[in-house]
Amino acid sequence: MAEEVILLDFLPSPFGMRARIALREKGVEFEMREEDLSNKSPLLLKMNPVNKQIPILIHGGKPVCKSLIMVQYIDNTWGRESPLLPSNPYECARASWFYGLEALTNFSIKEECPKFVAWAERCMQRESVAKLLPN
Numbered sequence: 209m210a211e212e213v214i215l216l217d218f219l220p221s222p223f224g225m226r227a228r229i230a231l232r233e234k235g236v237e238f239e240m241r242e243e244d245l246s247n248k249s250p251l252l253l254k255m256n257p258v259n260k261q262i263p264i265l266i267h268g269g270k271p272v273c274k275s276l277i278m279v280q281y282i283d284n285t286w287g288r289e290s291p292l293l294p295s296n297p298y299e300c301a302r303a304s305w306f307y308g309l310e311a312l313t314n315f316s317i318k319e320e321c322p323k324f325v326a327w328a329e330r331c332m333q334r335e336s337v338a339k340l341l342p343n
């Protein structure tokens with residue numbers, strides 16, 4: 209029997225969206241439990257006693273915290289034939305920090321990385337992404 213997958217989350221959280229997209233892309237059935245961040249559940253405090261933050265992925269009773277680590281965990285655990293992250297370790301380490309760079313410098317993602325922008329546009333056409341991200 210498949211082990212239970214629970215995501216402790218908060219709907220508007222971009223970190224939670226990252227985890228939800230990864231789970232949906234991999235076709236993983238999971239239960240999303242909405243947290244009240246002003247009154248955190250005992251399960252949240254038990255599963256992430258250090259940061260006490262969402263999202264928390266609980267797989268077979270074991271917690272995985274921090275959304276990027278979660279994406280790696282999801283990628284390594286389910287649907288390995290269709291990976292989300294690049295196999296090259298350096299490319300993997302660089303995946304998706306461009307928006308921060310653009311906001312802080314004169315770097316233009318569209319001019320410098322047209323293939324990346326085209327990829328992001330293709331992502332937006334996927335149901336798992338388009339349904340989740342706010343305008």
Ligand SMILES: N[C@@H](CCC(=O)N[C@@H](CS)C(=O)NCC(=O)O)C(=O)O
Nearest residue numbers: 221223245260261262263274275276
């Ligand atoms: N680096 C963390 C950030 C998680 C985070 O900032 N979560 C926020 C919600 S978006 C949270 O739980 N805030 C409640 C708190 O810090 O008490 C990740 O990638 O998962």
